[in-house]
Amino acid sequence: MLKNVPAMAFTGSELDRAAHLRRDEGWLARARAETHSRCVLLDDDKVHLSSERGLRFAHAISDDAIFLGLDDDGHAWFAAAATAADTMLDLRNLAASGSLPAPQLDLLAQARSLLHWHQRHGFCAHCGHATEMRDAGYRRVCPACKAEHFPRTDSVIIIAVKRNRHVLMGRQASWPPGMYSTLAGFMEPGETIEDAARREVKEESGIDVGAIEIVANQPWPFPSSLMIGMIGEALNEDIVIDTTEIEHARWFSHADIEAMKLGTHKDGLKIPPPLAIAHHLILGAFQSS
Numbered sequence: 001m002l003k004n005v006p007a008m009a010f011t012g013s014e015l016d017r018a019a020h021l022r023r024d025e026g027w028l029a030r031a032r033a034e035t036h037s038r039c040v041l042l043d044d045d046k047v048h049l050s051s052e053r054g055l056r057f058a059h060a061i062s063d064d065a066i067f068l069g070l071d072d073d074g075h076a077w078f079a080a081a082a083t084a085a086d087t088m089l090d091l092r093n094l095a096a097s098g099s100l101p102a103p104q105l106d107l108l109a110q111a112r113s114l115l116h117w118h119q120r121h122g123f124c125a126h127c128g129h130a131t132e133m134r135d136a137g138y139r140r141v142c143p144a145c146k147a148e149h150f151p152r153t154d155s156v157i158i159i160a161v162k163r164n165r166h167v168l169m170g171r172q173a174s175w176p177p178g179m180y181s182t183l184a185g186f187m188e189p190g191e192t193i194e195d196a197a198r199r200e201v202k203e204e205s206g207i208d209v210g211a212i213e214i215v216a217n218q219p220w221p222f223p224s225s226l227m228i229g230m231i232g233e234a235l236n237e238d239i240v241i242d243t244t245e246i247e248h249a250r251w252f253s254h255a256d257i258e259a260m261k262l263g264t265h266k267d268g269l270k271i272p273p274p275l276a277i278a279h280h281l282i283l284g285a286f287q288s289s
């Protein structure tokens, strides 16, 4: 496993999700009315902020607010969708800014993924009838066909592939100029984590991967991914790029990576910032070799 990586965003939530309270309508009603309860407000992935750039909370907590959990003081936290406000910031930029405590970023990630799921699952995937929210936001039911629908988490493999003190990275055409990162992709049904990683790396770069170690994971709420982080050993070196997936890929030395991390690379190349799991996988590939 990677050593402590406190700069990685959206990990280590401090809320007790208290799942046993989600069906307790009496308790939920009291918690919504309790003055110590808090309800964060999001407009898609934009977070409502106060004039002091802290979180802005709802004045009143509505019946359709999602219950996130209890904090250390036993106070309930909720989340609700809200239209645009004067002061908002995209959750990615909020995480990069470091202006909020890490536990608040974690509950915002939970809120963002759940709110997005409700916005996109108003109708039954089985029969098309309108669905209804249950369990304070952790289930939807279809009154017509009785199907139950649960919030989804999409598994994504992300892997730093290494060979001879070099690490393989690629870039997509849509990324900021000079940005390179680890290869990644969605898992497919019926795959193991390791098989998905080997398939993605082979498809995108032509590189075969042998031994793989799963070293870290990170919820990534854009909208609902779980990044499963690995370090793997390449079995060959000749890169063959699939240009429908990535624009370029190459091997990077330890000196390259250090300069990219510090922003001093001679060609202006960069790696993702510490809030992203990719940053830690890239550096971890050199720790463990």
Ligand SMILES: [Zn+2]
Residues within 6 Å of the ligand: 124, 125, 126, 127, 128, 129, 142, 143, 144, 145, 146, 147
């Ligand atoms: Zn249905």
